[in-house]
């Protein structure tokens with residue numbers, strides 16, 4: 001038997017949670033064609049994987065790279081950490097369908113530049129990605145916030161009947177064109193005035209397409225309990241699966257609350273479909289605003305439009321240098337994004353360890369000083385949390401980055417190593433894998449990742465991009 005590529009001598013972790021096996025793996029074209037003892041096989045190329053783990057490429061179900069896949073299609077920030085598939089359009093803000101003209105309200109303006117072409121339909125965006133593919137596979141949720149910006153005349157009030165009907169039609173069309181679900185972000189100003197009923201109307205459309213309601217909930221701090229209850233209600237009333245994005249308990253007063261929130265999720269799961277993902281960091285990253293900075297023990301400026309030179313600096317240092325208070329300094333920096341130290345390590349571990357939690361980066365790659373999660377999330381879990389801390393074993397860690405997100409979001413033939421699956425693969429060293437970055441040097445690539453294949457194409461090798469851009473639109 002003959003294959004294009006043989007991976008010999010590695011320890012294969014197949015993504016299901018099953019224990020690693022020392023077997024060979026054969027790839028032809030874009031698919032895995034065999035695993036097992038392939039000593040009698042020949043191949044165009046043989047890769048010696050002795051002492052290495054071979055795993056399915058990681059799937060990041062929560063990123064904000066809607067525009068980055070077009071403007072920086074090499075996607076080094078994802079490939080370098082072993083990620084081969086991403087899901088865009090999160091937190092209610094998708095790049096498409098966008099029919100609104102003029103400047104975009106935040107946070108859509110954080111994800112999409114004013115000078116970028118706008119895609120009036122999801123199909124137009126999808127076709128553009130197919131014509132000029134990035135280096136990773138990508139799927140996209142359709143954002144309720146974006147639909148609101150298109151259809152609702154005044155964002156500070158609930159949608160009226162005609163506006164809701166227009167959003168329903170637009171969502172239905174975008175899901176027909178390949179959007180993989182609905183995202184909402186009632187936390188953010190353009191969607192804050194949306195009533196629970198408005199969100200239920202949207203969720204009904206997702207349900208009709210067999211897709212999920214994925215949400216950056218109305219609150220992740222003092223009102224996180226109420227926000228969870230609202231999310232469950234939306235799922236029940238629309239008979240729709242709900243997925244809580246980047247679950248956290250933000251703010252000093254709420255540290256420890258994950259014990260309660262996870263118990264609530266566990267209870268709800270007995271009655272309805274509820275899932276969640278999280279990031280392995282105690283700092284969050286979003287628009288700079290006073291509500292958040294008051295809850296944080298420290299704030300780093302990630303990006304400021306009027307003061308780009310302030311990226312990477314502490315908000316309190318900037319205020320001291322300007323001889324002003326924190327609020328005034330923040331106002332001067334806007335529009336801006338920040339990194340907020342608002343979570344407790346015990347909560348981060350407890351949420352990670354919960355058996356239904358999927359790993360995500362929640363990456364926003366813009367600006368010179370992003371949150372380190374953009375480049376380091378997956379190696380951080382496999383290094384810090386698996387090897388150094390023992391939150392779970394390596395097989396479990398990989399399952400939460402591969403088969404679990406693939407199953408949750410309906411990504412077919414991805415997330416597992418088995419005959420017939422797409423050859424999205426990562427080869428790494430379990431002893432040395434770690435994030436290579438920190439809050440001071442956030443864009444340094446991860447360590448310990450040897451090889452990354454996307455659809456059978458070698459895309460990352462020995463710390464560098466091969467130039468391949470084999471990403472499919474899922």
Ligand SMILES: [Zn+2]
Pocket residue numbers: 090091216245246
């Ligand atoms: Zn979010």
